Amino acid sequence: MPEHMPPGTLLVLGALLIPVLRGHLRSAWLLALPLVSFAHLIGLGHGSYGEIQLFDYHLTLARIDKLSLVWGYIFHLAAFLCALYSLHVKDPIQHMAGLIYAGSAIAGAFAGDLITLFVCWELTAVSSVFLIWARHTDRSYKAGLRYLVIQVGSGVILLAGVLIHYGDTGSLAFVHLGDLSFTDNLGPTLIFIAFGIKCAFPFLHNWLQDAYPEATATGTVFLSAFTTKLSVYALARGFAGTDILIPIGAVMTAFPVFFAVIENDLRKVLAYSLNNQLGFMVVGVGVGTTMAINGAASHAFAHILYKALLFMSMGAILHRVGTTKASELGMLYRSMPWTTFFCIIGAMSISAFPLFSGFVTKSMTLTAAANEGWNLTWFVLLFASAGVLHHSGIKIPFYGFFGHHDSGLRCKEAPLNMLLAMGITAFLCVGIGVFPEPLYGILPYPVEFEPYTASHVVTQLQLLVFALLAFAFLARRHWETPELPCTNVDTDVVYRKLIPSLIRGFNGIAGPARDAFIAGGKRAAAQCVAYAHSHHGPAGVFGRTWLTSSAVLVIVALLSVYLLFAYRSGL
Amino acid sequence: MTDEQQQKDTQTPWIERGSSLNLLYRLLIVICLGLLVPDVLDMLHIGYHKHIHYGAEGWFAFYSIFGFIAYSLIVGAGFIWRRVVMRDEDYYA
Numbered sequence: 001m002p003e004h005m006p007p008g009t010l011l012v013l014g015a016l017l018i019p020v021l022r023g024h025l026r027s028a029w030l031l032a033l034p035l036v037s038f039a040h041l042i043g044l045g046h047g048s049y050g051e052i053q054l055f056d057y058h059l060t061l062a063r064i065d066k067l068s069l070v071w072g073y074i075f076h077l078a079a080f081l082c083a084l085y086s087l088h089v090k091d092p093i094q095h096m097a098g099l100i101y102a103g104s105a106i107a108g109a110f111a112g113d114l115i116t117l118f119v120c121w122e123l124t125a126v127s128s129v130f131l132i133w134a135r136h137t138d139r140s141y142k143a144g145l146r147y148l149v150i151q152v153g154s155g156v157i158l159l160a161g162v163l164i165h166y167g168d169t170g171s172l173a174f175v176h177l178g179d180l181s182f183t184d185n186l187g188p189t190l191i192f193i194a195f196g197i198k199c200a201f202p203f204l205h206n207w208l209q210d211a212y213p214e215a216t217a218t219g220t221v222f223l224s225a226f227t228t229k230l231s232v233y234a235l236a237r238g239f240a241g242t243d244i245l246i247p248i249g250a251v252m253t254a255f256p257v258f259f260a261v262i263e264n265d266l267r268k269v270l271a272y273s274l275n276n277q278l279g280f281m282v283v284g285v286g287v288g289t290t291m292a293i294n295g296a297a298s299h300a301f302a303h304i305l306y307k308a309l310l311f312m313s314m315g316a317i318l319h320r321v322g323t324t325k326a327s328e329l330g331m332l333y334r335s336m337p338w339t340t341f342f343c344i345i346g347a348m349s350i351s352a353f354p355l356f357s358g359f360v361t362k363s364m365t366l367t368a369a370a371n372e373g374w375n376l377t378w379f380v381l382l383f384a385s386a387g388v389l390h391h392s393g394i395k396i397p398f399y400g401f402f403g404h405h406d407s408g409l410r411c412k413e414a415p416l417n418m419l420l421a422m423g424i425t426a427f428l429c430v431g432i433g434v435f436p437e438p439l440y441g442i443l444p445y446p447v448e449f450e451p452y453t454a455s456h457v458v459t460q461l462q463l464l465v466f467a468l469l470a471f472a473f474l475a476r477r478h479w480e481t482p483e484l485p486c487t488n489v490d491t492d493v494v495y496r497k498l499i500p501s502l503i504r505g506f507n508g509i510a511g512p513a514r515d516a517f518i519a520g521g522k523r524a525a526a527q528c529v530a531y532a533h534s535h536h537g538p539a540g541v542f543g544r545t546w547l548t549s550s551a552v553l554v555i556v557a558l559l560s561v562y563l564l565f566a567y568r569s570g571l
Numbered sequence: 572m573t574d575e576q577q578q579k580d581t582q583t584p585w586i587e588r589g590s591s592l593n594l595l596y597r598l599l600i601v602i603c604l605g606l607l608v609p610d611v612l613d614m615l616h617i618g619y620h621k622h623i624h625y626g627a628e629g630w631f632a633f634y635s636i637f638g639f640i641a642y643s644l645i646v647g648a649g650f651i652w653r654r655v656v657m658r659d660e661d662y663y664a
Contacts, residue, residue: 257645258645258648258649258652259652259656261645261646261648261649261652262649262652262653262656262657331587333586334584367624370624370625371624375625378624378625382637382641383637383641386637386638386641386642386645387641387645389638389642390642390645390646402586453622454609454619455619455620455621455622456622458606458609458619458621459621459628459634460634461606462606462607462610462632462634462635462638463634463635463637463638464638465599465602465603465606465635465638466603466606466634466635466636466638466639466642467638467639467641467642468599469599469600469603469639470638470639470640470642470643470646471642472595472596472599474643474646476592476596479646480646481646481649481650481653484657485660486657486658486659486660487657487658487659487660487661487662487663488653488656488657488658489656489658489662490656496663497663
């Protein structure tokens with residue numbers, strides 16, 4: 001095994017062999033690749049690897065330290081779980097795309113310079129779009145195109161920022177990039193915007209809710225794990241302690257709640273929920289203290305697992321009944337009891353119930369924000385915590401597997417590989433919640449946080465159980481927001497409706513103006529032709545055939561006039 | 572309850588029966604009341620101390636009331652928000 005090969009490259013290279021493998025050999029290969037890649041990572045100690053000179057640029061293909069290792073570990077774990085979950089899929093393109101995507105995200109998390117980061121950044125975009133297109137529907141094709149344009153656009157902005165930064169400083173090192181300023185520090189500011197697009201900052205977020213629910217049942221599980229968390233890592237590496245991240249993150253935690261409450265497609269609900277969870281991590285990165293960075297890193301770790309678990313359970317529903325629209329589901333728990341059970345574990349983890357993973361990670365960020373005096377932010381995060389319980393803790397399992405009526409849908413339980421993947425992920429969600437010490441042990445900084453204090457457990461239970469009481473109280477009176485088949489417009493309305501309408505409106509004015517201009521020009525040209533024809537045509541005065549004698553007479557007359565003038569001049 | 576209704580109720584899975592849901596609801600209320608006990612103990616300074624960052628956290632049942640109201644507000648806001656952003660299912664088609 002090449003010792004200095006950057007982590008993740010084995011996954012990318014190994015994935016290229018997938019199309020030539022069949023049956024059990026392919027399954028074994030899919031499961032072995034993440035394990036081998038993980039072993040490779042473990043074999044590499046802290047330090048820099050793959051230092052090369054490319055033209056004038058000094059590149060460091062891999063830099064392994066405590067911060068990048070958190071993402072390295074969880075990305076490998078996610079790659080393995082996703083591979084197991086999608087083992088039944090026959091389409092080799094999906095397997096290839098999934099593992100290349102995972103490998104490039106891992107390589108991105110270990111990138112030691114900004115050019116390497118850019119290459120991985122774009123490779124994640126290009127490889128992951130095939131997970132959306134693999135659904136082979138018109139909607140997924142168009143959503144994939146929009147996703148690709150935005151993701152590659154983010155990469156182009158990143159590259160522009162990197163080159164400007166290199167021009168200003170002569171450095172490509174992926175370290176803390178300084179303060180944001182369009183006038184004094186343009187390069188890092190563009191890099192920040194590029195990270196913000198992938199991290200789904202408010203108003204830059206809607207590619208996530210647009211594309212993820214259109215991917216295949218297994219593809220969305222892959223997608224949920226890597227892109228956005230790579231950007232959280234990039235923010236933690238390049239912009240930790242940047243204050244503007246705190247209000248951005250706070251808004252991210254709050255606004256998706258209001259979309260999730262009215263969304264009918266449960267995978268879209270989870271996409272909004274993902275946005276909300278990213279907000280907690282962004283706040284942690286923005287606060288920037290050791291506890292806050294630990295909070296963001298541990299939350300990213302736990303979040304990848306419980307969010308994957310929730311997407312897996314919805315993917316199992318999609319696989320079995322072909323839809324995840326709440327208005328079309330009901331009482332599926334009868335057919336899919338194990339999937340229901342795992343979904344509830346994911347729901348309790350994301351809601352941060354004690355003994356589940358969210359409880360021991362998310363609270364670190366809240367405590368760090370409170371410690372640093374971010375009062376309003378703390379209240380927003382607390383509000384968002386109740387929101388999480390609503391859309392992910394209750395809405396997903398309730399409308400996915402129970403609901404108010406029996407939909408009549410009867411199906412088989414999820415395939416064995418899906419159940420195994422869900423089972424392992426659920427086990428890890430509970431395991432981290434009960435024994436957080438191993439997770440705390442791999443965090444970037446020593447952990448000075450005790451999650452299981454009587455006060456923390458009681459207050460968290462009060463928040464969640466009383467919110468649960470509100471749900472029961474409202475549901476018994478049928479006062480909760482009904483699940484209706486609909487489309488809820490978000491910022492994507494700008495590029496899917498508004499801009500096309502403006503273009504059509506412009507065409508409505510410009511088209512007739514252009515036609516009138518062309519018609520006027522044609523008329524003017526026709527008049528010119530007619531005028532010329534009247535004088536130079538066969539009947540025109542200049543078009544006639546004159547007698548030679550007439551011509552001679554005219555010439556004699558002209559010469560006579562000339563002679564007269566010459567004579568007068570001579571006098 | 573007639574025999575037919577009783578038979579139908581016993582054929583329905585336990586979790587879907589009206590009686591079970593009522594029982595669970597009452598159980599939830601009991602748990603909620605139980606969760607208020609630590610706040611009483613905190614006020615009386617008996618065996619439990621609530622660790623707080625802000626003064627409001629020290630109020631009796633702050634987290635309980637916050638959770639209930641926040642959840643209800645989110646649901647209520649959903650009705651209003653839906654009027655603003657909801658369109659036909661094939662809006663983008």
